[in-house]
Amino acid sequence: MSKIPCTLRIARGSDIQQIAVMSRCLIEVGLRGWTWHPTRIARALRSRETCVLVAETEGRFAGFAITEFGDTRAHLSLFAVQPAHQRRGIGLAMIEWIMESALTAGIKQIDVEMRSNNFAARSFYEALGFVPKGQVAGYYQNIEAAVRMQRRIGSMAAAPEQ
Numbered sequence: 001m002s003k004i005p006c007t008l009r010i011a012r013g014s015d016i017q018q019i020a021v022m023s024r025c026l027i028e029v030g031l032r033g034w035t036w037h038p039t040r041i042a043r044a045l046r047s048r049e050t051c052v053l054v055a056e057t058e059g060r061f062a063g064f065a066i067t068e069f070g071d072t073r074a075h076l077s078l079f080a081v082q083p084a085h086q087r088r089g090i091g092l093a094m095i096e097w098i099m100e101s102a103l104t105a106g107i108k109q110i111d112v113e114m115r116s117n118n119f120a121a122r123s124f125y126e127a128l129g130f131v132p133k134g135q136v137a138g139y140y141q142n143i144e145a146a147v148r149m150q151r152r153i154g155s156m157a158a159a160p161e162q
């Protein structure tokens with residue numbers, strides 16, 4: 001599918017519901033309860049260590065990324081693109097923005113976990129140079145294991161650490 005331009009901006013309060021609903025429907029589907037509920041998203045917006053990024057196409061909400069920035073590592077906590085806009089380069093645009101920001105902050109590594117049956121996400125991260133670092137049993141409410149992946153970002157073109 002052809003790529004579409006998107007603009008990236010920091011999330012605002014009016015995005016909270018949309019982000020929480022996308023989390024429930026696209027990431028937490030089938031799990032007990034709703035862990036990334038609006039209150040938690042609002043907390044992420046207020047946190048000084050967390051960046052909540054929003055992607056828009058034609059002025060409409062298309063995706064988001066929640067990243068926690070530590071001293072040496074960044075952690076992708078939640079990441080999704082609206083189904084109608086997937087495979088158009090929006091996820092890639094958000095990851096590139098996060099990697100540039102992390103590099104600027106002196107961060108050398110990005111970590112992410114995904115549900116072990118989420119093969120689309122795994123293909124996405126592999127295409128972007130992330131490498132699998134093993135499984136974490138029961139990571140998702142003891143219902144499902146996580147696959148952990150990492151990307152070294154010493155330079156944007158750097159090969160991932162094996």
Ligand SMILES: CC(C)(COP(=O)(O)OP(=O)(O)OC[C@H]1O[C@@H](n2cnc3c(N)ncnc32)[C@H](O)[C@@H]1OP(=O)(O)O)[C@@H](O)C(=O)NCCC(=O)NCCS
Nearest residue numbers: 079080081086087088089090091092114120121123124127
């Ligand atoms: C994973 C996700 C964020 C990818 O976002 P996206 O905007 O569709 O990804 P992009 O268009 O930037 O894809 C970049 C590259 O990643 C790979 N890729 C992305 N989605 C893929 C899929 N479903 N299957 C195989 N490869 C895929 C491709 O190499 C793609 O390049 P190409 O389209 O030129 O072949 C999106 O599928 C999504 O929101 N999924 C549901 C929520 C989710 O699983 N979040 C991640 C939890 S950690």
